[in-house]
Amino acid sequence: MSDxxxxxxxxxxxxxxxxDWDADLPDYVPPVRSGPARGVVAGGVARVVALLAAGVFxxxxxxxxxxxxxxxxxxxxxxxxxxxxxxxGLLEALAPGERRAVLDPVRAVxxxxxRLGVLGEELDLGGVHGFDLRVEGLELASxxxxxxxxxxRIVAGTLHADVRPADIPLGPVARDLLDAxxxxxxxxxxxTDLAAxxxxxxxxxxxxxxxxxxxGYTIAEQWRRDAGEPLPAFGQGxxxxxxxxxxxxxxxxxxxxxxxxxxxxxxxxxxDEMRALHDYAPLFLDEVEAEAVEARRHTDLTLxxxxxxxxxxxxxxxxxxxxxxxxxxxxxxxxxxxxxxGECLEWRDRYSxxxxxxxxxxxxxxxRSVTGSLESMLRVTAVEVDGAxxxxxxxxxxxxxxxxxxxxxxxxxxxxxxxVSDFGMFFLGAGLGGFDFDDEAWAEERWAEEGWExxxxxxxxxxxxxxxxxxxxxxxxxxxxxPDDIERIHAELDACLHAGDSRGWSTGGRGRRDGAPGxx
Amino acid sequence: xxxxxxxxxxxxxxxxxxxGRSGTARRNSFELVQAAERLDLxxxxxxxxxxxxxxxxxxxVAGVWLAAVLRRPVMAGxxxxxxxxxxxxxxxxxxxxxxxxxxxxxxxxxxxxxxxxGVAWMVIERRGER
Numbered sequence: 001m002s003d004x005x006x007x008x009x010x011x012x013x014x015x016x017x018x019x020d021w022d023a024d025l026p027d028y029v030p031p032v033r034s035g036p037a038r039g040v041v042a043g044g045v046a047r048v049v050a051l052l053a054a055g056v057f058x059x060x061x062x063x064x065x066x067x068x069x070x071x072x073x074x075x076x077x078x079x080x081x082x083x084x085x086x087x088x089g090l091l092e093a094l095a096p097g098e099r100r101a102v103l104d105p106v107r108a109v110x111x112x113x114x115r116l117g118v119l120g121e122e123l124d125l126g127g128v129h130g131f132d133l134r135v136e137g138l139e140l141a142s143x144x145x146x147x148x149x150x151x152x153r154i155v156a157g158t159l160h161a162d163v164r165p166a167d168i169p170l171g172p173v174a175r176d177l178l179d180a181x182x183x184x185x186x187x188x189x190x191x192t193d194l195a196a197x198x199x200x201x202x203x204x205x206x207x208x209x210x211x212x213x214x215x216g217y218t219i220a221e222q223w224r225r226d227a228g229e230p231l232p233a234f235g236q237g238x239x240x241x242x243x244x245x246x247x248x249x250x251x252x253x254x255x256x257x258x259x260x261x262x263x264x265x266x267x268x269x270x271x272d273e274m275r276a277l278h279d280y281a282p283l284f285l286d287e288v289e290a291e292a293v294e295a296r297r298h299t300d301l302t303l304x305x306x307x308x309x310x311x312x313x314x315x316x317x318x319x320x321x322x323x324x325x326x327x328x329x330x331x332x333x334x335x336x337x338x339x340x341x342g343e344c345l346e347w348r349d350r351y352s353x354x355x356x357x358x359x360x361x362x363x364x365x366x367x368r369s370v371t372g373s374l375e376s377m378l379r380v381t382a383v384e385v386d387g388a389x390x391x392x393x394x395x396x397x398x399x400x401x402x403x404x405x406x407x408x409x410x411x412x413x414x415x416x417x418x419x420v421s422d423f424g425m426f427f428l429g430a431g432l433g434g435f436d437f438d439d440e441a442w443a444e445e446r447w448a449e450e451g452w453e454x455x456x457x458x459x460x461x462x463x464x465x466x467x468x469x470x471x472x473x474x475x476x477x478x479x480x481x482x483p484d485d486i487e488r489i490h491a492e493l494d495a496c497l498h499a500g501d502s503r504g505w506s507t508g509g510r511g512r513r514d515g516a517p518g519x520x
Numbered sequence: 521x522x523x524x525x526x527x528x529x530x531x532x533x534x535x536x537x538x539x540g541r542s543g544t545a546r547r548n549s550f551e552l553v554q555a556a557e558r559l560d561l562x563x564x565x566x567x568x569x570x571x572x573x574x575x576x577x578x579x580x581v582a583g584v585w586l587a588a589v590l591r592r593p594v595m596a597g598x599x600x601x602x603x604x605x606x607x608x609x610x611x612x613x614x615x616x617x618x619x620x621x622x623x624x625x626x627x628x629x630x631x632x633x634x635x636x637x638g639v640a641w642m643v644i645e646r647r648g649e650r
């Protein structure tokens with residue numbers, strides 16, 4: 001059975017070689033037991049355990065809740081996602097109803113802005129380049145506002161933001177615009193004390209089995225505090241009252257609006273996306289309804305005709321176009337009517353009667369992007385929640401923006417960019433605010449670069465005289481001025497601004513002509 | 521059968537490695553599928569069923585291993601090819617999404633391809649035996 005056994009019995013090896021009795025004997029090897037080996041049993045157990053573990057994993061993963069365990073954890077997730085530039089994490093931190101409302105339109109807007117050259121093609125979920133955010137020392141405290149609703153206060157924490165505008169994934173159009181203005185391209189670094197506003201709260205709600213940050217509740221709660229209203233009875237606000245279909249929801253909403261029935265209007269908004277509105281509405285509904293009763297004494301509007309069409313359907317949402325509409329009635333004792341047949345808008349009251357058609361507008365030179373925008377204004381988005389259809393204000397607004405963007409072509413955006421570039425010091429200074437065009441240091445530096453002699457303070461804002469002239473010209477035009485007149489005035493303004501380059505002020509770096517300062 | 525089993529186990533392991541990145545946050549294949557579910561990005565019943573099935577992959581991989589040990593080539597081959605096909609389909613979806621892909625996806629594709637090659641080898645062998 002073994003080598004040892006053979007040696008012990010005095011056998012020989014190698015064909016009669018004599019046995020060396022002094023040699024060391026091999027170690028004793030115990031006989032192998034019959035039945036399965038220990039390793040085989042262990043392997044079998046391991047496989048069964050692996051199978052069970054995999055089953056448990058599947059069950060846990062499939063039945064797992066969406067959201068954090070506590071309100072503080074929900075807010076922490078939000079800040080973590082922010083610091084990680086994690087768009088998916090940011091969306092996951094939001095309440096499911098709210099993220100559903102913004103997700104599709106935001107994706108569509110992003111795609112359209114990329115097509116138009118405003119955002120760069122390199123923009124993806126790998127991170128928003130140009131921004132580095134860090135949150136340090138975050139400490140949170142929460143308090144329950146009601147069942148499933150909690151406020152979270154930031155007790156301590158600092159947000160550090162490094163912004164490198166040159167790295168922001170902008171498209172060629174936006175990049176050209178920024179380059180034209182040389183300003184605002186320097187990297188900046190800022191730190192913000194997140195606990196600086198002790199009254200500011202973030203509201204988290206419990207939904208889909210976990211806690212999420214709610215933008216709607218945060219806004220509503222801030223409004224409530226500013227208005228000095230008491231806490232509403234959460235979960236006992238306006239009860240949702242959906243319609244049987246998307247087109248029925250549009251009709252019901254119009255009926256409710258014409259009846260000045262705000263409660264019914266709110267009831268027709270999605271109970272998930274607008275949950276905050278449903279909860280907080282009782283704080284102002286009584287007052288509004290009292291005013292509505294008074295208003296109904298003088299107002300009586302009727303929906304005479306409504307024609308709708310579902311123009312786009314995606315999952316549980318539908319885009320509904322109003323293709324025909326007629327409303328008539330009395331407002332403050334005066335009769336009037338309004339109708340839309342998909343092409344023409346007609347209105348009539350005691351003093352006037354007018355009819356404006358899309359074809360007429362196009363004949364007058366308005367581009368399709370403008371006339372098309374009128375059509376998109378008559379579209380709303382309906383969503384299905386628990387088998388009933390509601391009108392979504394957030395999605396309607398965002399989808400409307402997408403519709404408008406789809407009407408635009410790249411050259412339209414380039415034209416606007418050029419216009420902004422020419423008029424930029426006013427437009428950007430007033431609108432975007434991020435560029436210090438009225439900043440004295442910047443202006444003096446620019447003056448010095450150009451070698452101009454007149455200080456900016458002595459001449460007023462750059463281009464001001466042109467705009468004064470422009471406004472005067474517009475004001476002098478008779479009411480019936482046509483597109484040609486307006487175009488002429490714009491051309492004069494453009495010429496004035498360009499001439500201004502050589503008169504001692506700049507049009508923002510674009511369109512500057514060669515010539516010594518003061519030549520003009 | 522060894523190659524198919526090794527490929528399946530490899531895919532099972534790769535599924536837990538990072539497959540995609542959003543910002544600096546890395547997510548494994550299950551976290552990505554879960555995020556897609558939560559964000560309502562799964563269009564259609566097929567995508568929904570596929571997403572649910574992906575969570576059963578670890579169990580299926582364990583099943584491949586068990587079937588291989590018990591000398592059940594048909595069962596092992598069927599499970600291995602299903603897991604591999606699912607893995608490849610998910611890899612294509614992730615690759616075409618706006619998410620930045622991570623090495624776990626590459627390992628997953630390699631393992632799935634190995635599993636499929638192993639299954640094909642098993643089929644050829646069995647036909648040869650007949």
